[in-house]
Amino acid sequence: MTRILPGIFAAALALSASAVQAEDKPPLKIGGILDMSSLYADITGPGSETAAKMAAEDFGGEVLGRKIQVLAADHLNKADLSANIARDMLDNQGVEMIYDVAASATALAAGEIAKARNKIIMFNGPGSIRLTNEACGPYTVHYVFDTxxxxxxxxxxxxxxxxxxxxxxxxxxxxxxxxxxxxxxxxxxxxxxxxxxxxxxxxxxxxxxxxxxxxxxxxxxxxxxxxxxxxxxxxxxxxxxxxxxxxxxxxxxxxxxxxxxxxxxxxxxxxxxxxxxxxDLNDDTRAFSKRFTERMKRPPTSAQAGVYSSVTHYLKAVKAAGTTDAAAVIKVMKETPINDFFAKGGKIREDGRMIHDxxxxxxxxxxxxxxxxxxxxxxxxxxxxxxxxxxxxxxxxxxxx
Missing domain, CATH: 3.40.50.2300 (Response regulator)
Structure with a gap:
């Protein structure tokens, strides 16, 4: 019996060590740059942050053994502030992906920062066609609508x-x-x-x-x-x-x-x-909107619904790629069709435009x-x-x- 105990003790130590190692993994951070207080706050703002959090929760709250952490910041509709927030998120806060960005001038500014750092940025609220034309990037996705x-x-x-x-x-x-x-x-x-x-x-x-x-x-x-x-x-x-x-x-x-x-x-x-x-388009849109309304006391806009869909698509790609490396993740994202309440047969093209009805x-x-x-x-x-x-x-x- 005394000879068995050391083996049990060693196994327990190994399990304990792996649990500690999992806990020591840094969270996977995604950051929203939003209009939280001005003319686009209803369109994106707190609703976009809520949609991103819902996507993270529905995914199980973690991926690759890392807790998913959703951040959000107010760009006050200022392009220079948007660029500074993007820079701080990517350089100092460890953010792996930026979502929404809420307006076109602010999106163009944040997009350049993400492009220079080879990080994925997914636009849901902004509409300028420049985001998939002259300002496109290998890790840029324009998800919801454009001009x-x-x-x-x-x-x-x-x-x-x-x-x-x-x-x-x-x-x-x-x-x-x-x-x-x-x-x-x-x-x-x-x-x-x-x-x-x-x-x-x-x-x-x-x-x-x-x-x-x-x-x-x-x-x-x-x-x-x-x-x-x-x-x-x-x-x-x-x-x-x-x-x-x-x-x-x-x-x-x-x-x-x-x-x-x-x-x-x-x-x-x-x-x-x-x-x-x-x-109110179909049963799937109504089911998601009912859950969103329970939190926000109103239905989602297309931008907010797009945030949920795009964050989910990103997290699925991270899991499938087995890494948060932007090149590996964007490859999976572009290869994988999007089929959910937001889009049926959606596809991200080489220019970053997500094609959907x-x-x-x-x-x-x-x-x-x-x-x-x-x-x-x-x-x-x-x-x-x-x-x-x-x-x-x-x-x-x-x-x-």
Whole structure:
């Protein structure tokens, strides 16, 4: 008996040592750079952080024996601050992957930092097509929507229905400029005309002078190349000015369900908009949205749903690759189709664009809605291959022509 005890003791020591070793493994950190307090906070912000945490929890809370730790920071819609946060996360905090980034100027800034350090960055909230064109990188993924897809789905439908003259109200930064440019191209290619446009400062409260110029243009459509609080304020003030009653159509080129809720169906009814996701689309979207709503007291936006999907896809790739090395992980991510509540048959291309279906919705009349958040009627499902820019058109240096 005394001869057996040392063997048992040694085995116990070995088990104890392996347990300690597992506990000593550093956490796998993923970092969100978000708008937590300004005009895009409802679109991304705390909801994106919650979605990332839900993805980590549903994955089991750890991968490769490492606890998954979700970080988040507020970039205050400042590109230089976004770059500094990205630098600190990657250089000092041990972050392996950055998610969301919330706005285009801030995303372009953070993207350059991640690119220089060969780290994966996944964009969910920003829309600029530059992220998969000139600013693309080998570890950059643009997951939810972009200005080309939004323009292609909304602009094309509008012109085909006879809304063929346009005037643009454009947020004066990368996203707004790209959205106007891409929508203008769709309008003119489809036989419509652009009668003019005006640039407005980001996060402005008074659209009166810009709307008067749009009204004077007599354009059938006033295209809003902006997002978040700017879109909400522009639509509300257009209604106050009687612009929509006067026969002109206001078209938000990027709007989220949170925006429509803020505006109200009385004012927003009839708006055409393109979305990558809607909470009430099918049983899968409803099941996820129910869980999200229990935490956030409202359904997810497409950006927030995209955060959950993209973080899950990343964690699956880490597990499959057996490492957090960016080159090995991104290879698995690009080889593996995405099939979940957000996308069916989704695929990340060589330029970093995640290809998935897009949807054209019309905002319901108050009489058609069954209650709060029941806002959209599905008009069309547009395959990703038709919605997004083709590889032949890409200006990404990584794309082999």
């Amino acid at each position: 080309y897809g939004q323009a292609n789905v909304t602009g094309l439908a509008a012109v085909k229905s006879g809304l063929d003259t346009w005037f643009f109200l454009t947020a004066d930064y990368a996203f707004g400029q790209d959205l106007e440019k891409d929508t203008s191209a769709v309008v003119t290619k489809t036989g419509g005309k652009v009668l003019g446009g005006v640039r407005h400062p980001l996060n402005t409260s008074d659209f009166s002078s810009f709307l008067l110029q749009a009204q004077a243009s007599k354009a059938k459509v006033i295209g809003l190349a902006n997002a978040g609080g700017d879109t909400v304020n522009a639509i509300k003030q257009a209604a106050e000015f009687g612009i929509t009653k006067g026969g002109q159509k206001v078209s938000p080129l990027l709007a989220f369900v949170t925006d429509i809720d803020s505006i109200g169906l009385e004012t927003a009814q009839g708006l055409l908009l393109a979305e990558a996701f809607y909470w 897009m949807y054209l919705f019309e905002v319901k009349k108050p009489s058609e809605s069954k209650g709060r958040w029941d806002d959209y009627k599905l008009l069309a499902t547009v395959p990703g291959s038709e919605a997004f820019q083709s590889l032949e058109q890409s200006r990404c240096p990584l794309v082999k022509k």
